[in-house]
Amino acid sequence: MENFKHIQTAHCENGVTVSLLKHNGVEFMTEPLAFGLGSGLFYIHIPFMKVNNGPAISFRTMPGAIFKRTCKSLDIKVERKKFKSKIEAQFFLNEKLNEGIPVGCQVGVFHLNYFPKAYRFHFNAHNLIVFGQEDGKYLISDPVMETTTTLFPEELEKVRFAQGALAPKGQLYFPKTIGDITEERLRNAINKGIKRNCRDMLHIPGGIAGVKGINYTANKIRGWRDKLGERQAALYLGQIVRMQEEIGTGGGGFRFLYAAFLDEASEILGNDKLLNISDQLTKSGDLWRDSALQMSGIYKGRLTSQKDYDDCASLLNEISNVEKEAFKQLSKIVIK
Amino acid sequence: MKKSDLPQDKSDLVNFTREVCYVKNENGKYEAELSSGWDVKTDALNSAWLDIENRIEEAKNLFLSGEASPIEYYMELKLMDYTVLAGYTGFWKWQIKKHKNPKTFNTLNDRKLQKYASAFGVTLIELKKPSF
Incomplete structure (x- = not known):
C-alpha cells in the first residue's frame, strides 16, 4: 500500500484509530480527539487481582473501547x-x-x-x-x-x-463504511464522549473506579509497608508508576492527553470554559508526576519510613480531589 | 507539564524508539513531543526486573534441591503465569500445579513434556535438565 502513512502516537490503540481513520479520509482525526471521543480517561484499582505480581491498576478505559466508541460516535461501521x-x-x-x-x-x-x-x-x-x-x-x-x-x-x-x-x-x-461526517455530528460526538467520561470518573458504583478509585489506592498504600514488608511494598509502588508513565500514556497517566483533548474540543466547539477544565487536568497530570517522583524515592531505597508512604497516599488524595472537581465542573458545562 | 520540563533521560528505549508525550509549549498550547525516557520510570522497570531475577534464582534453587520441577523455573524465566502457560500448553491450571511437583513431573511422557518445551521455547533435553 503505497499511500499508507505511518503516524506515531503515545498510545497504541489511539494510534491505530487515528491512522486507520485518516487513511479512510477522516483527515481531522488526532490522537487527543480519538482519546476524548472514546472516553479514554479512567482510573481503576481491581482488588484481589495481580498483574505481574503487583496491583492491577489502569489509568485508561478497557482495551478496544476507544476504537469502538470513536468510530461509533462518528457513525463509522467497523x-x-x-x-x-x-x-x-x-x-x-x-x-x-x-x-x-x-x-x-x-x-x-x-x-x-x-x-x-x-x-x-x-x-x-x-x-x-x-x-x-x-x-x-x-x-x-x-x-x-x-x-x-x-x-x-x-x-x-x-x-x-x-x-x-x-x-x-x-x-x-478496520473501518468499513464511512459516511459524511458533518460538523453537527462531530459536536455531538465530542459531547457524548465528555458525558460518558464524566460518568466513568464520577458515578461508577463501588469504591474502586474513577476518582473514588484513586482514594482506594491511597488507602492501600498507607497499609502496604506494614502488610507486605518494605521490599514488596516498594515493588507495588513501582508498578503504579509503570502503569502511569510507561510508553503509551503520553505522561501523567493519560491526564495530559485528556487536557489536550479538551483544548481541541474547546476550539471545535468555540467554548472557552473547557480550557479551564483542561488546566485542571494538566494540574492533575503534574501531581501524578510528583507522586511518581515521591514513589521512586521509595523503590530506589532512598525513602523508607511510614511517613514517606503516607506522603504518597496524601498526594493521591489530592489528585482525587482535583479530578473530582474538574469532572464535576465538566459535567455541568452545557455543550452546544 | 511544560515542554522544557520533559525529561530526556537514557532508558531501555535507546536505539529502539522514543516515546510521544503531551506537553505545553511556550504559548501554553499542547503539543506532542518525543522523549528518550525518564529516570523515575526506568528505575521502576529496573526494580521490577531485579525482582524477576530474584524469583528466577529462587526457582532455580528449588529445582536444584529437588523441591520443584523445572516447570517452576521456566515459568519464572519466561515470566509466565498459570493462565499464560495453560493457554500455550492446553493443560489445566491445576494440572500444571501438579506438574510442578518433581515426582509427578518425572512420570510425564515425552508427548506431554513436548507441550511444555514448545511453550517455553526450549528443547526436550533443556526442559528436563535446564542449564543455568
Whole structure:
C-alpha cells in the first residue's frame, strides 16, 4: 500500500484509530480527539487481582473501547473478527491487504521482536497496523514506534495468537463504511464522549473506579509497608508508576492527553470554559508526576519510613480531589 | 507539564524508539513531543526486573534441591503465569500445579513434556535438565 502513512502516537490503540481513520479520509482525526471521543480517561484499582505480581491498576478505559466508541460516535461501521484457526486468520488478513485495506491487529508483546527486551511482558492488548507484504514479510506500522517495521509471517502469527489474559485470538479490525461526517455530528460526538467520561470518573458504583478509585489506592498504600514488608511494598509502588508513565500514556497517566483533548474540543466547539477544565487536568497530570517522583524515592531505597508512604497516599488524595472537581465542573458545562 | 520540563533521560528505549508525550509549549498550547525516557520510570522497570531475577534464582534453587520441577523455573524465566502457560500448553491450571511437583513431573511422557518445551521455547533435553 503505497499511500499508507505511518503516524506515531503515545498510545497504541489511539494510534491505530487515528491512522486507520485518516487513511479512510477522516483527515481531522488526532490522537487527543480519538482519546476524548472514546472516553479514554479512567482510573481503576481491581482488588484481589495481580498483574505481574503487583496491583492491577489502569489509568485508561478497557482495551478496544476507544476504537469502538470513536468510530461509533462518528457513525463509522467497523468490521472486527476473531479466529479459531491460525490459517484462516492469515488468509483473511492477506485477503484484506490484497484489497488494499490496512488492518488493525491486537497482539501480545512478549514475542514482539522489535520491542526492547525490558518491555516484553505477557501483555496481550497491544495494537498495530499491518499495511502490506514485501519480500515475504508483513509491513507493520506500530504506533508507538518512530518508524515502520516488518514481521515474518510466523512472527506475526505468534503475536496474533499470544496466550494468557486478554488473548487476542487473531483479532483484527478496520473501518468499513464511512459516511459524511458533518460538523453537527462531530459536536455531538465530542459531547457524548465528555458525558460518558464524566460518568466513568464520577458515578461508577463501588469504591474502586474513577476518582473514588484513586482514594482506594491511597488507602492501600498507607497499609502496604506494614502488610507486605518494605521490599514488596516498594515493588507495588513501582508498578503504579509503570502503569502511569510507561510508553503509551503520553505522561501523567493519560491526564495530559485528556487536557489536550479538551483544548481541541474547546476550539471545535468555540467554548472557552473547557480550557479551564483542561488546566485542571494538566494540574492533575503534574501531581501524578510528583507522586511518581515521591514513589521512586521509595523503590530506589532512598525513602523508607511510614511517613514517606503516607506522603504518597496524601498526594493521591489530592489528585482525587482535583479530578473530582474538574469532572464535576465538566459535567455541568452545557455543550452546544 | 511544560515542554522544557520533559525529561530526556537514557532508558531501555535507546536505539529502539522514543516515546510521544503531551506537553505545553511556550504559548501554553499542547503539543506532542518525543522523549528518550525518564529516570523515575526506568528505575521502576529496573526494580521490577531485579525482582524477576530474584524469583528466577529462587526457582532455580528449588529445582536444584529437588523441591520443584523445572516447570517452576521456566515459568519464572519466561515470566509466565498459570493462565499464560495453560493457554500455550492446553493443560489445566491445576494440572500444571501438579506438574510442578518433581515426582509427578518425572512420570510425564515425552508427548506431554513436548507441550511444555514448545511453550517455553526450549528443547526436550533443556526442559528436563535446564542449564543455568
